[in-house]
Amino acid sequence: MGGLRRLFAIVGKEVRQLRRDRLTFGMIAGIPVLQILLFGYAINTDVRHLSAAVADQAQTSLSRELIAASQASQVVDIRARVDTARELERMLGRGEIDVGLLIPADFGRRLADPSRAAGQLLVDGTDPTIPASARQLAALELGYDSTPKPARREPVYEIRNYYNPERRSAINIVPGLIGVILTMTMVLFTAVAIVRESERGNLELLINTPVRRIELMIGKILPYVLIGLVQVTLILLLGAWLFDVPIRGPLLHVYGAAGLFIAANLTLGLVISTVAKTQFQAMQMTFFFFLPSILLSGFMFPFDGMPPAARYLAELLPLTHFVRLIRGIMLRAAGLGDMPGEVLALLAFTVLTLAVAVGRFRKTLD
Amino acid sequence: MADDYAIEAHGLTRRFGELTAVDHLDLRVPSGEIYGFLGPNGSGKSTTIRLLCGLLTPSEGEARVLGRRVPGEAEALKQEIGYMTQRFSLYEDLDVRENLTFIANIYGIPRRELRARVEGQLARYHLSDRPRQRAGTLSGGQKQRLALAAATLHRPRLLLLDEPTSAVDPQSRRDFWETLFELSAEGTTILVSTHYMDEAERCHRLAILDHGAIVADGAPRDLYEAMDALVVEVETADPRAAREVLLGREPILGVTQLGVRLRVLVERSVADAPDLVGRLLDGARIRASVTLTHPGLEDVFVMATRDAREPVPWEG
Numbered sequence: 001m002g003g004l005r006r007l008f009a010i011v012g013k014e015v016r017q018l019r020r021d022r023l024t025f026g027m028i029a030g031i032p033v034l035q036i037l038l039f040g041y042a043i044n045t046d047v048r049h050l051s052a053a054v055a056d057q058a059q060t061s062l063s064r065e066l067i068a069a070s071q072a073s074q075v076v077d078i079r080a081r082v083d084t085a086r087e088l089e090r091m092l093g094r095g096e097i098d099v100g101l102l103i104p105a106d107f108g109r110r111l112a113d114p115s116r117a118a119g120q121l122l123v124d125g126t127d128p129t130i131p132a133s134a135r136q137l138a139a140l141e142l143g144y145d146s147t148p149k150p151a152r153r154e155p156v157y158e159i160r161n162y163y164n165p166e167r168r169s170a171i172n173i174v175p176g177l178i179g180v181i182l183t184m185t186m187v188l189f190t191a192v193a194i195v196r197e198s199e200r201g202n203l204e205l206l207i208n209t210p211v212r213r214i215e216l217m218i219g220k221i222l223p224y225v226l227i228g229l230v231q232v233t234l235i236l237l238l239g240a241w242l243f244d245v246p247i248r249g250p251l252l253h254v255y256g257a258a259g260l261f262i263a264a265n266l267t268l269g270l271v272i273s274t275v276a277k278t279q280f281q282a283m284q285m286t287f288f289f290f291l292p293s294i295l296l297s298g299f300m301f302p303f304d305g306m307p308p309a310a311r312y313l314a315e316l317l318p319l320t321h322f323v324r325l326i327r328g329i330m331l332r333a334a335g336l337g338d339m340p341g342e343v344l345a346l347l348a349f350t351v352l353t354l355a356v357a358v359g360r361f362r363k364t365l366d
Numbered sequence: 367m368a369d370d371y372a373i374e375a376h377g378l379t380r381r382f383g384e385l386t387a388v389d390h391l392d393l394r395v396p397s398g399e400i401y402g403f404l405g406p407n408g409s410g411k412s413t414t415i416r417l418l419c420g421l422l423t424p425s426e427g428e429a430r431v432l433g434r435r436v437p438g439e440a441e442a443l444k445q446e447i448g449y450m451t452q453r454f455s456l457y458e459d460l461d462v463r464e465n466l467t468f469i470a471n472i473y474g475i476p477r478r479e480l481r482a483r484v485e486g487q488l489a490r491y492h493l494s495d496r497p498r499q500r501a502g503t504l505s506g507g508q509k510q511r512l513a514l515a516a517a518t519l520h521r522p523r524l525l526l527l528d529e530p531t532s533a534v535d536p537q538s539r540r541d542f543w544e545t546l547f548e549l550s551a552e553g554t555t556i557l558v559s560t561h562y563m564d565e566a567e568r569c570h571r572l573a574i575l576d577h578g579a580i581v582a583d584g585a586p587r588d589l590y591e592a593m594d595a596l597v598v599e600v601e602t603a604d605p606r607a608a609r610e611v612l613l614g615r616e617p618i619l620g621v622t623q624l625g626v627r628l629r630v631l632v633e634r635s636v637a638d639a640p641d642l643v644g645r646l647l648d649g650a651r652i653r654a655s656v657t658l659t660h661p662g663l664e665d666v667f668v669m670a671t672r673d674a675r676e677p678v679p680w681e682g
Contacts, residue, residue: 005474008471009468009472209472210474365422
């Protein structure tokens with residue numbers, strides 16, 4: 001009874017302070033909007049329109065056809081024509097082009113010989129996505145009647161893309177982005193929550209009152225659960241409106257997964273808050289946690305491609321489990337019940353970090 | 367026994383690494399009195415208060431506050447003590463009434479009483495005209511009144527006030543002390559630390575702290591009477607030169623300059639202290655009027671801390 005009252009007193013105070021803190025209030029809406037625009041529009045893993053130059057040393061109808069077919073594929077935009085391989089290399093070195101197409105003088109003869117490559121693609125390997133995209137060019141076929149079609153150019157597999165047949169990046173990115181945005185904002189908000197009170201001197205007064213540690217902790221995070229869910233709604237709406245990102249699973253489960261994930265991040269923030277001495281330190285620690293979350297969770301790079309050590313580490317991060325959950329629910333129409341392991345992992349993380357935070361927090365100044 | 371003394375401490379010690387902030391302190395604060403801690407910054411006043419309310423764990427020694435062991439039973443004590451921190455520690459982004467309502471809820475003031483209690487505190491501490499003002503925009507005196515209103519909202523039996531008047535003007539200080547006497551008359555025991563002599567003089571009883579130890583304690587009058595020195599006041603055109611002459615001479619224990627006057631402490635056994643001081647000054651061809659005067663708390667302090675070091679200059 002008295003405990004609940006103290007809890008709600010803390011919640012009420014937090015909400016009032018939050019309403020008056022314009023910067024934090026701005027971040028609640030600002031971060032999701034900015035991130036979704038950045039990731040949705042600027043970041044595109046399906047790369048097209050690489051700038052290219054061509055050195056056509058054959059000057060035959062076949063070579064011209066190849067160049068036209070390359071251009072038509074939209075993978076490259078041919079910006080320049082040069083004479084030698086050396087010139088292509090120079091342009092590549094200066095960063096003027098991403099890809100150089102070299103068609104040697106004996107192009108016709110090479111084409112007839114299945115054991116030799118007919119042309120060469122000079123590719124800027126400093127960017128990992130460019131060689132992958134340029135590889136599409138290697139699969140080009142020439143339909144000219146007089147040319148015998150070499151058997152090796154027939155693809156062995158036909159690829160059928162489930163869940164994202166148009167290969168739109170936004171569909172892959174937006175569900176995971178919910179997790180990235182929540183990690184950024186939720187951890188940060190609570191990481192500074194207790195440090196701020198001690199920096200401003202409020203904590204010395206508070207720890208001299210009958211308030212209990214658990215009441216203080218829960219009271220501090222409850223308002224942010226609501227804020228997190230508002231952010232989720234904002235991202236879902238923007239994702240649907242701007243990028244037609246579907247929600248194929250039950251909406252309630254989307255919010256259920258988000259709620260679990262929000263709780264995990266908030267309690268982690270509390271732990272940081274009990275370790276950090278200043279708000280600046282709290283922000284540094286948040287960032288220290290944020291980077292591996294983004295890189296290892298499977299949000300940016302496929303989980304299965306990582307070495308075992310990185311995968312073990314990733315399993316400890318709440319974002320890894322949330323990315324699996326939310327992609328499953330939003331894109332594969334799964335439910336929370338289909339992935340009980342991920343649900344349990346998030347719950348365990350929350351309980352553990354809350355216990356650590358309450359255990360670390362002392363009502364003394366020692 | 368427990369009723370006679372609100373606070374009892376024996377050998378209370380707190381070290382921070384190499385520094386001993388509180389050094390084997392013995393303390394008895396009688397119930398219902400205003401007890402003062404007088405001492406310069408760094409003398410251990412704040413640390414002692416924090417030890418007494420359980421915010422710090424003693425390195426050695428023990429304390430009982432309102433009959434409860436500290437820090438062991440500190441949680442049970444929270445409801446019975448009010449603590450006013452040196453630095454303003456209410457929420458600057460909440461308004462005056464919100465701050466008090468928050469504190470009232472934290473202390474579990476019964477709901478039907480809560481409104482009346484908060485309004486009562488606003489009236490008593492002259493804040494009724496600005497309940498919606500953010501605490502951060504209050505003046506020093508208003509902040510201090512709000513802090514005291516918050517510390518007394520749950521009607522504690524013991525108030526611990528850590529330099530409550532360090533950031534307020536003289537008029538606010540006078541008003542503040544009037545309020546303390548009212549609270550004391552209602553039965554509240556008050557422990558207040560200060561570095562103002564005039565404030566310490568108003569306490570029923572006080573302890574002079576220096577380097578974490580109590581160097582003198584008792585009622586102000588008893589402290590004057592127990593002092594091992596006579597006070598001679600010297601008025602002269604060149605007090606600095608006079609000070610040079612007197613300092614370090616045999617029966618002279620200390621010289622403090624107050625504007626154009628000097629307060630000279632002379633050993634109590636000296637029969638004709640003013641004559642002696644006059645003769646010393648005549649010898650140095652310094653013309654001065656010399657009179658025997660009543661000791662003040664500052665003289666008590668100079669005597670008490672004389673052996674330790676040069677006293678820190680007072681701000682009061």
